[in-house]
Amino acid sequence: MGIExxxxxxxxSFGTQTVWHDVTLTLPPGEVSVMLGPSGTGKTVFLKSVIGLLKPERGRVLVGGVDMVNSPERDIYEARKLFGLMFQDGALFGSMNLFDNIAFPLREHTRKKESEIRRIVMERIDMVGLLGSEGKLPGEISGGMRKRAGLARALVLDPQIILCDEPDSGLDPVRTSYLSQLLIDLNAQIDATMLIVTHNLDIAATVPDNMGMLFRRELVAFGPRELLLTSREPVVRQFLAGRRAGPIGMSEEKDEATLARERRDPADTATAPPRIVPQLEPSEGLPPRRAVQRRRARVLEMWDQLPPHAREAIKSGLTAVPVRGEPV
Structure with missing residues (x-):
């Protein structure tokens, strides 16, 4: 199981510019979480801070008893082995075929025999649907295949935490749909804690157990997916609806005069109540996701802290679990 x-x-911060401040959240073990936000809000910076590749000025990131911000570098290095990181472009070596790219972490960080490395690599290649392509160079395959190869490489060291940096970047809607299903299928098979950084609304609507959003140098919210999908926060509703009207502007947040003008035009600011689509389930033949039952128990524990609209959305998805004695 993944770890918390x-x-x-x-x-x-970078110099005098604060990227975000006082971000506090918990990624539950084995669950899939998504971090949303407009471009330039520091989503990738957050992901790199979680794994210890960037050093925040304040705060802690606790992973298996190690603080990825303040612990000695040798401890951070060891804790980093718990992670698998999928970069935006796959970050593959152009001179290596896919097999050697995926095998690279095993050859670099373990003393496994080549026969064992081949078994592991071929298992991961099969897991991401790339059997038959292992001898090809990155330049000979599509962008979607490169992303899947990058994901396979992130999996070879059996990580307990998987970080995906905009896995949909450069993909068409059909390939994004396949990738979304692949992420759910992987979670069903390895039960790892997953954090996906994205601004893709389809992934946000169908993949995660939990969602968060960064805006104006702050974490707007983080919690069960229903909390954000039913949120009344203007910035969340604007982002999820993909509308121009709202706090998010083209370059940065809008000024108060612009927001006041938009508020005077009800037709421009009106948004339909969000429709929550079902979360993806594992493909046929795969085991059910173990995270589902853990999430149900966790959500019920926080029931009293959730707003009414989130409760109603959650109840509709918890058909097998009674909520505080109420019929669902």
Whole structure:
């Protein structure tokens, strides 16, 4: 099972520019979480801070008893082995075929025999649907295949935490749909904790157990997917609806005069109540996701802290679990 990631009071700046401050959240073990936000809000910076590739000025990231911000570098290096990281472009070596690209972490960080490496690599290649392509160079395959190869490489060290940086970048809607299903299928098979950084609304609507959103240098919210999908926060509703009207502007947040003008035009600001689509389930033949039952128990524990609209959405998805004695 994946392990819990606890983020406490994280603040990151570059020079005088604050990227975000006082970010606090917990990635539940074995669950799939998504971090949303407009371009330039520091989603990738957050992901790199979680794994210890960037050093925030304040706060902690606790992973298996190690603080990825403040612990000695040798401890951070060891804890980093718990992670698998999927980069936007796959980050493959252009001179290596897919097999050697995927085998690279095993050859670099373990003393396994080549026969064992081949078994592991071929299992991961099969897992992401690339059997038959292992001898090809990255330049000979499509962008979607490169992303799947990057994901296979992230899996070879059996990570307990998988971080995906905009896995949909550059993919058409059909390939994005396949990738979304692949992420759910992987979670069903390995039960790893997963954090996906994206601004893709289809992934946000169908993949995660939990959702968060960064905007104006803050974490707007983080919690069960229904909390954000039914949110009344203007910035969340604007982002999820993909509308121009709202706090998000083209370059940065809008000024108060623009927002006031939009508020005077009800037709421009009106948005339909969000429709929550069912979360993806594992493909036929795969085991059910173990995270589902854990999530149900966790959500019921926080029931009293959730707003009414989120409760109603959650109840509709918990048909097998009674809520505080009420029929569902």
């Amino acid at each position: 990631v606890v983020v406490e009071g994280l603040t990151k």
